[in-house]
Amino acid sequence: MTEAVDKVKLSQWDALLLESLRGLGWTDEALLNIAAAGELPADDSDFHFDYSQLAALAAEQPAIYRQAVTQGYQIKYNTIGGIRSWILVAFGREPQVEREEGKEAVEIALTEAEQQRLQGVLSIGWRLVPAAGGVSRIEPVRN
Structure with missing residues (x-):
């Protein structure tokens, strides 16, 4: 290993x-x-x-x-708006942003390669969760 x-x-x-x-x-x-x-x-x-x-x-x-x-x-440190901006700049597509407290997330359909690339740049405290219909959900890690 x-x-x-x-x-x-x-x-x-x-x-x-x-x-x-x-x-x-x-x-x-x-x-x-x-x-x-x-x-x-x-x-x-x-x-x-x-x-x-x-x-x-x-x-x-x-x-x-x-x-x-x-x-x-x-x-180093992501914000929900920063994740949205990074996806827009890096992939050229506008994701959906959910800002309701307790449900904050960014959602977008990503290829497997895009998912891996995004997962690699996210700061600690965020995770990428595959959702229905090929959509990925980027959300804060909640305890």
Whole structure:
């Protein structure tokens, strides 16, 4: 049995910046060279991403940034709105959000690969539960 390598932890916002650039077609190589990039794209989405923040992370913490890009990452702390935003940015689809106290969740139909990818980035305290009709439910872990 092999031990899983601990993933580096990124803030929810840094994860969104990274996934947004991937959505724009940036390769791992381009992402790894972001600190040296002369010009970063302007974001006209509702998020108004400032990619210079990600370039600063790459310059200030190159080992952590490299590992996040090449081996994956876990988000330090998720919020329900952050999970919704991550799914929208990473998968390009708008999930359903339930905000009623005690029933908080994000629901969306995901492929098996998407489920695995999302499960890998969720912070501690959240879980992905397959629901009816191929829909996945992301909900807080309740005691």
